Amino acid sequence: MSHGIIFTGMDSESTLSRAAGAYRLRTWLSQNGYNVEIIDYFNHFTKKEIRKLCKKYINNDTLFVGVSATFFYGTDHINFLFKEIKKHYPNLKTIIGGTESELVGLNSKIVDKFFWGYAEDAMLHYLDFLTGKRSDDLNWIPYKDSVAINAEQGFKNDSSNLTVEWEPEDIINTNNLPIEISRGCIFRCRFCQYPLLGKKKNDYIRDENNLADEFRRNYELFGITNYSFSDDTFNDNIVKLEHVANAIAKSGVKITYSCFLRADLLANFPEMIPILSETGIVAAQFGLESFNETAKKVVGKGMNTEKQLLAIKNLKNYSPVWTFTGMIIGLPGESIEDINRSQQWFVDQKNEYFNDWGWYPLGIKKNSMTRKSEFDINYEKWGYTILDDSNHCTDWKNEFMTSEESRKLSHKLNLETIMIKKSKRVFGTVGLWHASELVGLGLSVEDIINDNVGSDVLIQIQEKIERNTRDYKLMKLKGTEEDSYISTFFSKIKKLF
Numbered sequence: 001m002s003h004g005i006i007f008t009g010m011d012s013e014s015t016l017s018r019a020a021g022a023y024r025l026r027t028w029l030s031q032n033g034y035n036v037e038i039i040d041y042f043n044h045f046t047k048k049e050i051r052k053l054c055k056k057y058i059n060n061d062t063l064f065v066g067v068s069a070t071f072f073y074g075t076d077h078i079n080f081l082f083k084e085i086k087k088h089y090p091n092l093k094t095i096i097g098g099t100e101s102e103l104v105g106l107n108s109k110i111v112d113k114f115f116w117g118y119a120e121d122a123m124l125h126y127l128d129f130l131t132g133k134r135s136d137d138l139n140w141i142p143y144k145d146s147v148a149i150n151a152e153q154g155f156k157n158d159s160s161n162l163t164v165e166w167e168p169e170d171i172i173n174t175n176n177l178p179i180e181i182s183r184g185c186i187f188r189c190r191f192c193q194y195p196l197l198g199k200k201k202n203d204y205i206r207d208e209n210n211l212a213d214e215f216r217r218n219y220e221l222f223g224i225t226n227y228s229f230s231d232d233t234f235n236d237n238i239v240k241l242e243h244v245a246n247a248i249a250k251s252g253v254k255i256t257y258s259c260f261l262r263a264d265l266l267a268n269f270p271e272m273i274p275i276l277s278e279t280g281i282v283a284a285q286f287g288l289e290s291f292n293e294t295a296k297k298v299v300g301k302g303m304n305t306e307k308q309l310l311a312i313k314n315l316k317n318y319s320p321v322w323t324f325t326g327m328i329i330g331l332p333g334e335s336i337e338d339i340n341r342s343q344q345w346f347v348d349q350k351n352e353y354f355n356d357w358g359w360y361p362l363g364i365k366k367n368s369m370t371r372k373s374e375f376d377i378n379y380e381k382w383g384y385t386i387l388d389d390s391n392h393c394t395d396w397k398n399e400f401m402t403s404e405e406s407r408k409l410s411h412k413l414n415l416e417t418i419m420i421k422k423s424k425r426v427f428g429t430v431g432l433w434h435a436s437e438l439v440g441l442g443l444s445v446e447d448i449i450n451d452n453v454g455s456d457v458l459i460q461i462q463e464k465i466e467r468n469t470r471d472y473k474l475m476k477l478k479g480t481e482e483d484s485y486i487s488t489f490f491s492k493i494k495k496l497f
C-alpha cells in the first residue's frame with residue numbers, strides 16, 4: 001500500500017553510506033498520511049529487475065513514481081523507468097526531485113514534474129492535490145520539456161523537525177549515516193549555490209530533542225555511532241554547537257562525526273574547538289577555496305590565510321581530526337601560476353594542516369532555476385564572459401582561463417595529488433566521504449590521518465559494498481522469484497527453437 005515510490009542511490013559505487021533525501025521525504029509524508037516505498041541502489045538493478053519492482057510495488061493507491069537526483073545522475077536508468085511507467089501505468093505521475101542536477105541525456109518529455117530543492121511542503125501540497133484535497137497552486141515554471149518548481153520558495157521551510165526514520169527494511173548494514181543538523185548558511189559566498197543562504201543565526205535549526213531522538217533510535221535499532229553531519233556550515237555559531245552537544249548528551253550515545261567547517265570562524269571563536277572535540281569530531285572539510293588575497297576577498301572568505309591555517313592546526317592539535325579542503329580553479333584575480341604555487345604548498349605541508357585536498361573548477365550555472373550564486377547572476381560584473389550557455393554548467397572565460405582549462409587543470413592536479421600521496425583514498429573518492437567510510441569501518445582516526453590504510457581494508461570495503469548491495473536487492477526483489485522462474489523457463493524454451 002504505497003502512495004508513491006522513490007528510486008534513489010549514490011552515483012558512486014564506492015560508498016557504504018546512504019543519501020538521505022528520499023528517506024527524509026518518506027518520514028515526513030508518512031507523518032502526514034502518505035506511504036512511500038523506497039528503492040535504493042537504483043543503478044544496481046537491471047532493466048528486467050526494474051520491471052519486476054514496478055509490478056511488485058505499484059498498486060491501486062500509487063500516485064507517483066519518483067527519482068531522487070541529489071546524488072543519483074544515472075539517466076539511462078531514469079529514462080527506462082519512466083518509459084515503463086508511461087507505457088504500463090499511464091495514470092501515475094513521474095517526478096524528479098532533489099538538488100538541481102544536470103542529468104545529461106535525460107528525456108524530460110516523460111517527466112511530469114521536477115521538484116528542485118527542499119521539498120517537504122511542496123510534495124505534501126502536491127499529494128493533497130493528487131488525492132483531491134486541494135487545488136494545485138504550486139508555482140510551476142516551464143523547464144526543459146516539462147515543468148519544475150523551486151520547492152523552497154514560498155514555504156516556511158520549518159527545520160525544527162528533520163527526522164529520518166530509517167527502517168529495518170532499509171538494511172542499514174553500515175556504521176555511517178547522514179544526519180541533518182540545520183539547513184542553509186549565514187554567509188553568502190559569491191560562488192556558492194547552496195540553499196537558504198544569508199539566513200539569520202539559528203534559523204532553520206533542528207529542535208534539540210528531535211535530534212537526540214534520532215541519535216538514540218539509530219543506535220538502538222542499527223548500532224549507529226558514526227555520522228556525516230549534513231549541515232552546510234556546522235560551526236556557523238557557538239550556540240548551535242552547544243545545542244548539538246546537548247542533543248548528543250541527551251541521546252546518551254557517544255558518537256563520532258564528520259562535518260563542514262569554516263576556518264575563519266574557528267580562528268575568531270577558538271572556544272569552538274573543545275566543543276567540537278568533546279562532541280566527537282573526527283573529520284572536517286573546509287572550503288578555503290584559494291590562497292590568493294584578491295580571490296578570497298571577492299568570494300567572501302577574506303581572512304588572512306596564516307590565521308586560518310593556525311586555527312586548523314589548533315583544531316588538529318587539540319585532538320586528532322582528519323582534514324580536507326576544497327579549492328576552486330577560476331576565481332577572479334587568480335592566475336594558473338598562483339594555483340600551481342598553491343598545489344606545491346599543499347604537497348610541501350605534509351599533512352600538517354590538511355590530510356587531503358581537492359581542486360574543483362568554478363561552476364557558473366547561469367540557467368539554473370534554483371539556488372543561484374552571485375556569480376551565476378552577475379557573472380559579467382565579476383569578469384566572466386559566457387562562451388556557451390546551452391548546458392547546465394555554462395562555459396565561461398575570465399582574464400586567466402576558460403572553464404574548459406579550469407576543468408582540465410583540476411583534473412590534472414587531482415591526479416597529481418593521488419600519485420604524490422600514493423593516495424589511499426577509498427576508490428577515488430575525496431573529501432569527507434573517504435574519512436567517514438573508514439571511521440565507520442572501525443579504523444582509528446590516527447591511522448586515517450597517517451594514511452595507514454592497508455589494501456586489505458580497501459578490499460574489505462569493496463566486499464562490504466558488494467554484500468550490502470546484494471542483500472538489499474534480494475530483499476527488494478523478494479516475492480518476485482516466481483516471476484523470474486517463469487521468465488527463465490520461457491527463455492529456455494525460446495532457446496530450444
Ligand code: B12
Binds near residue numbers: 013021067100118231
Ligand atoms: C552532506 C553533503 C554531502 C556528504 C553526503 C553524506 C551522505 N551520506 O549523504 C558528502 C560530504 C559525502 C558529500 C559528497 C559529495 N557531494 Co555533497 N552535499 C551535501 C549537502 C551539504 C547536503 C546533502 C543532504 O544530505 N541534505 C539533506 C537531504 C535531506 O536533502 P536533499 O537530498 O536535498 O533532499 C531534499 C530535497 O532535495 C528533496 N528531494 C530529494 N529527493 C527527492 C525525490 C523526490 C521524488 C522529490 C519530490 C524530492 C526530493 O526533498 C528532500 C527533503 O527536503 C549538499 C548541499 C545542500 N545543502 O543541499 C551537498 C551537495 C548535495 N553535494 C554535491 C556534490 C557535488 C557532492 C560531490 C560530488 C562532491 C565531490 N566532487 O566529491 C560528492 C558526491 C559523492 C557521491 N559519491 O555521489 C552537490 C550536488 C550538486 C548536484 N546535485 O548537481 C551539492 C548540492 C552541493 C553543491 N551545491 O554543490 N556531500
Ligand code: SF4
Binds near residue numbers: 188193262
Ligand atoms: S561556501 Fe560555505 S560558508 Fe560560503 S555561503 Fe556557501 S555554505 Fe556558506
